[in-house]
Amino acid sequence: MPKQRGFLPFVFYIFILLISVAALWGTLYFGESLTPSSLRPTTEGAMTLRGAFADFQTSVSHHADSTIGVLLLQILIILIAARAMGWLFRKIHQPAVIGEIVAGILLGPSLFGRVAPETFDALFPASSLSNIQLLSNFGLILFMFAVGMELRLGDIRKQLRSSIIISHTGIFIPFVLSLPLSYTIYSDYAAGLTDFTPFALFIGIAMSITAFPVLARIIQENNLQRTHLGKLSLSTAAAGDITAWLMLAAIIAIAQSGSLMSTGYNLLFLIVYLLVIFGIIRPLFRAAGKVYNNIEVISHGMVGTIFILLLLSSYITELLSMHALFGAFMLGLVMPEDLSFRKIVTDKIEDVSLMLFLPLFFVSSGLQTELGLIDSPERWALLGVFTLIAVVGKVGGTYISARASGESPRSSIFLGAFMNTRGLMELVVLGIGYEMKILPPAIYAVLVLMTVITTVMTMPMVHMINWVIRLGERRRDRIETIDKQAGAKVLLSFGRPSSGVTLLRLTDQLLRRGEAHPNVTALHITTDKNINSIEVDKFFEDSFRPIMQEAQQLSQPLETEHLVADEVEGTILSKLTAEKYNLLIVGAGVRLSSDEDDREATTMRQQMKRRVGSFSVRTTESLLTIHSMLRDKMAYFVHRAPCSVGVLLSRSFHSPKNILLYVANPGDLRLLPYARTMAENNKATLRIIASRDLPPQSLSLHPGEELLPDKLLSLPEGCDLVVVSYTHWQEAFDTSEDLLSRLPSTLILNLK
Template structure:
């Protein structure tokens, strides 16, 4: 465990110095320690380090870090910003989901006959590939915007809002995939969807008012952080357990609990910071574990598999980037901002890895497909920062058309109302 944490920290810092997100380094650390490199150079050393009894411990700790992280994603979701930019965000996010998902489903047709696991139906496999092609990593995107000073700009606000809307859609589609993969028959899937809707209503109209009352205690007798933190952690775990029992992944419960959590309450904010420390410690274990599961050795010297790797990467990047940029242009945004927005929406990172890990754990995709999609994720994430710099150099000296404010968005009000 100390070796894993040390390697993750060192690799993450090296990637930050190169202008890349730390998650890329953490995954590379897992690849270096796993069967792709260490397992080939010294199989005995790998078996000695990663013994059979370590796998369940590592998986449990990494899943706890993942659940805490998903709670933070839900908690940091700016619902006010979603409402302000909803028209433009709906157009861009829907285009950025629809075209890549369609491209992924079409690509899944030849992939299914070559790479699908036995017993996995084509609808589940194709829908999962479509979801994997259409995801944007909200947290990595936020970090890229902050590092480049774009988080407070109209372009940054629109990118974050579009990514948040797109991720909500992707999570809903993934919930459908997990329901289809975990149960047989349409009746059970409908029951799972119905229970998920009921759980959302309970969280929104039952749990949230209760949390508001707890957070807004009498000012003369404020609730201590030591009392809020167990309540917070217990709520995250119980919500995750509930969605797991319903038939969808535990991360959905943690995300929803974070979304309904009241903001700007001092005891809640202090408790969230403690939980952020837990996630910061355990989450790298998840990404190292993701790297350990990558089997680049399965690609080997077979040129066909490497061609598939390049094809998947090219289709995912072109579809996502092109669809998001075209939608931004339709909304009246100038070419520099539209292309930059497309590059930002093409950043997959953490969210994509979470989705791929879920598909791999459910048996929807094989180890080979998992490895192919992780390579696509790493490349599309690593390209984001250089692409923004390249676009800025190409359009240097030109006065860009401003990003329209929310009230001047050209998308029809029907789309905003639907959202």
Template sequence: SAVYNIVFSILYIVIMFLAIRPFLRMVGQIYHNKEVIDKGIVAFILLLLVISSYFTEILGLHALFGAFIAGVVMPENIKFRKIMTEKVEDVSLALFLPLFFASTGLRTEIGLIDSSEQWILCTIFILVAIVGKFGGAMFSARFVGESWKDSLYIGALMNTRGLMELVVLTIGYEMGILTPSVFVMLVIMTLVTTFMTTPLVSFIKFCYKTHDKIIEQKRKKNEMGLFKVLLSFGRAGNGQIMLDVAYQMFAQGKNKLDLTALHLTVGSDVNPLHTDNFEEVSFGPILYGAKKLGLQIHTRYEISDNAGLDICNIVNNEGFDFLLVGAGISLSNTPDDIAANRYRTSFYNRFLKRFKAPESWFYPGSLLKDKTKLFIEQTQCPVGVFVNRNFVKATNAIIIINSADDLFLIDYAKTLLRTTCGKATFLNLYNGNNEESEQIKTALSEANETTNGLLVSPEKKLTAHLFNDFNFMLISYKSWNTLSEQKVAALQSMPSTLILSNNHRQVKKEAIKG
């Protein structure tokens, strides 16, 4: 029986690699895009998977081995593999994988470990597994030239690779190789090494915190004279528009503009095969725009489970001087965003019974509910929230002054005018007659006298028709919070807008003033 199994297993492998693989290579060359891969091809691949698993099962091997060999002989064409992965991955991860874990859990009876000797043996299993996986991966990474920090991270992440362990344990249990008590011990070992990953990574990060601060201080010394801007965008088209905004706002400052474009894909379960394509599509327009402007930018692509928190950490830990983000679709007036916002409002009204007036399609206060509030409150540098309303160029800007706290906008307006060579008009909405009022009037008068193109409007009220002459607006975050509640109707007609916060960390004012 053993000879029979060995001979036919070898024959099976030979057929799969010498007959099936060349055939599949030809299939991959013909069917390499979504237009030509139809349901028949997908059904054929799945049928091949089932047949391969069935043959290994009747040969005395496990069905998993046949499924693995079927995956190995798939066409090497990366496009074919990406498409097939997309078609089967969601079903396998969302349906079959949870069923496998549930099945394993049902077979695991913790009560079988009922003596101190067995618990000691279980502890030994856990220690050996940690030393083998963590230590082996760490020293291997160090051997090939990785730093100690990265080597420790690699060891910690390899230590969590428990899925294949569960698969092997299940096979061993089904074949009678493992006793029920040993099976439970090894399952516990798998769970412990998996759940310890996050605390272990956090501990490594804590240990290197002081070391990283020293490196950060050296890096800051090398970056003196740069005004570092982080531009975080979602949709590819918005990236190019926000690049134009950043260029017009900061390119003519005293310090050289150092711009980093950041795009995050939310969801750590994104297949690594897809990330290159995501990165290429996302950064294409913004790189094209940077080339037209003659501006060198850094691009940064990451996968994240918490985009808002990760953006704040990047800004605070890497010494950025300004964060530029988009406001989302609720404030945009582009056709696609209007349609999406109306659909969302209709959905809420229908299913959540929150009946609102039609103006709820555009509600300025909705910005406060977005993640942009997190950026403004958690970052240690100024933040700009850009509202795209068919932005092209800020040649005629309006700057809203609602209190003396808004006077920091004067420096931004001056830098903007040096780039656009246009006009900027201050709208003073402060109604008091006191020291603060005089401070505002004096500052605006000085700006008007010393800077060409800076004007002061005689208007004292914010109305919809006032925006007809302007294509860009600057407003502070504090004033936005106030006016978005008081002037909803007027703000429906506002142009493209940059909402600026003057956050905690000292701004490089000379970089803005020039």
């Protein structure tokens, strides 16, 4: 160990600092004479405080007007508006992406440009729009790559026949219905802009596409991802998106070709490209996915190779007149279907593309959308006709094909409502058509508004269908549930996978009577509604694998449920109320956790409260979206849950052999059967500390049980589990830091 040298290092540091300052001053002082007289300040005022501030203002103004200054300010405004509207739309139970689309329209000439034209021109000068467009196009390449990865071919193969029939019918019917409309409006709107064929084809594909990413999030929010309907919806949308993008690539090739022969060459090279992608690239990536399946072994070289292939694929399809986005989409489609691999790659790409680049695309689209062009009864009628054809064609076509495939009327109408979601994918298609000057501004504005309307109406349609058909089903399900369940019905809510195992072990020891097991549902909630389907499956696999293995070892029947919600406690309460559970089992939370990181977070939070006050700490935590993880959930559940609540403060809880029960009042005697069951299941010793005020006749000991002296704050040696009521916990334990630090694993029960 090096010797301490007292003040010598400090003196040496001061000496070096003084020498450096002197050298800098001397160089600047004597070097000033080398400056040409033409570059020196011409007035005395320049050397005054006021003159220096004027120079500072000039410098700030110059950098604010620079290309990068304008772009950074635009990005800040765009991101703030997108986040605010996304939050607002989530509050009204709409996908956040719709709010971001609306934010883009509001920042464009339709609203901002009309209300404050001078400010609009200052913030979004025409000369700067190309920079936003360039960045948004690059972001779309990343996003389409991520979308391609969400569409797993293996999932489609599981329901290939139904998916193909339903998706293709849902594409072809609105496509065909749109052709007469295109024929009717072509002369008035697009005759001087483009040929009829590309115009009609673009209108058709715009009417028939489904937004897979938005649909996937709607499926999550309705907790359908593991049901037959949810899986069929996702596989149908996936098959439809692949077909639609293949059709779009062919349509772009036709639109950009100079002749029929040129179109043939484009389509020929498209086939060659697809053969290379699926015949060579995909098998290579499948092999790589078996090796590169965790973050520790994925190298920068592998990620760099993926990005190079992404740009190369996009470049090739751009050269072949099929747009760069098609190449990005197809490369994502052939990525390895291993969940770990795709999760790692999407983590590196999707956050940047979703949070930064996509809002730029929405605003870029909004800047091109002039809703003021819909300025006559004729054009409003046109919007109504477009929307009617889009909804009837998509919902009706999907319903008919689903019924023909053997689906029930309920599943078929839900499928129709889900497939009506157009969202972002529609905007991408419309943006391509507008950029290629196939869609005139008025028709572009009508179709953008139709996109917003049909996507916004998806959730109300789903709720309306539920409202119509759910009453009978709920009544039947309740009867079936009562018939099937004889034991306690327990909801076990966990966050970390390891805590799920611990809570299941506790539940088994607390409620199992011989071979009779409780009815347990394990619930895990992911608190981000913007996650994609790959992440949902990966989170489910990682979160539930340990608890399912533990359930198998315990021979404990277990139902699993994974929900995606913004608010954990409210979601748990809603489930408790709707499904009438007898008991909720949860962990004690961060504040009482024995985990080192949790304890440090709690200590730091208390220190911050003392320094800046509780309000400032809560505000900061809310902005960082960590307040819900740090606050005390025990009191929340005890006071609001409609059933009994058990909270485990775990100190490496496993199979306790010395159990201590506190009985502070007659009401605590209700805890005795639970403590005895735990002792019996663990072949453990049960010791009881009873209050002196308790009537002697109220407590009769079983053989092997021991009554200890009334020392309410004592902890007998060797005790490895404490069972206590919530009321006594608050009175004696929760207020004593010293006692909390000495506690073994503790089960806090509030029985109702």
